[in-house]
Amino acid sequence: MNILLWHVHGSWTTAFVQGKHRYLVPVTPDRGPYGLGRARTYPWPETVVEVTPGGLANADIDLVILQRPEEEDLVHAWTGRTFPTVYVEHNTPKGAVPETRHPMANRDDVLLVHVTDFNALMWNAGGTRTAVVDHGICPPAASWTGDLHRLGMAANEPVRRLRVLGADLLPRFAAVAPVDVYGLGVTGLPGRLGLPPERLAVYDDPTQAQMHAQLARRRLYLHLPRWTSLGLSLIEAMAMGMPVVGLATTEAVVAVPPDAGVLATKVDTLVEAAEWLLHDEAAARRLGARARRVARGRYGLDRFLADWDRIVEEERCASR
Secondary structure (H helix, E strand, O other), X not given: OEEEEOOOOHHHHHHHOOOOOEEEEEEOOOOOOOOEOOOOOOXXXXXXXXXXXXXXOOOOOOEEEXXXXXXXXXXXXXXXXXXXXXXXXXXXXXXXXXXXXXXXXXXXXXXXEEOOHHHHHHOEOOOOEEEEOOOOOOOXXXXXXOOEEEEEEEOOOOOOOOOOOOHHHHHHHHOOOOEEEEEOOOOOHHHHHOXXXXXXEEEXXXXXXXXXXXXXXEEEEEEOOXXXXXXXXXXXXXXXXXXXXXXXXXXXXXXXXXXXXXXEOOHHHHHHHHHHHHHOHHHHHHHHHHHHHHHHHHOOHHHHHHHHHHHHHHHHHHOO
């Protein structure tokens, strides 16, 4: 099957394109947000093919995966055709959450797929058909050692999204042990928080392999978003065997069972948990081992791809 989708979320797309299909990814000369083409820091198979907007006009397309509302207009403008369509919602709603209407609400020509049950619960989709496909990940090559008494965290644009990602809480943890933050737009974070580099180190836009190798040496993984979908970096950290200390918010309460980490809404409890795991390597190893089993079981790549194969085949058949 030929599936058209945009390169939006690197880790999710990396898992998605491991399937048995051919994946058409738009590319533009400026490689802007609607034409990034193939990933440069994630390993993608050769079945992912870059296609220019002009090339899409006559391309063989069986199904379209939308991830942003404006992509629907691009499909029409670039192809002049309509296709079976699935919209993947990666995010939690914003605004008046219990009433927030999804952009694809009350549509009879689109299947809306959420990546967590929490997201499906919070979005108002009206009469649109919905489904949930839990995340899947490619197993990281790195394995947790925890030999560095430091805390690790992955976050994109924590300076701009300070409170949303819980980055404002980092000084509390940096008082216990040095914190290392990996991701996009992290460069100005120490200055924003008033922390010296020896307490908060940042690593901007590392490759996925580099980030995994470094995170695996940190004693534990911090998960601090107040309001977010389920971050794939959390699942990847668990799959490497990292114990988790994080906020008991959104889907994290399902993803991290009590014997794989410590979740709470009281920050003092989380700081105490971090101190405990820093000083008790055996406990950290025990929680991390459970986290690894949970992540590789529930969020395994085979299950993820099988779920998606079923959905894309059903949508293609339903359109005939």
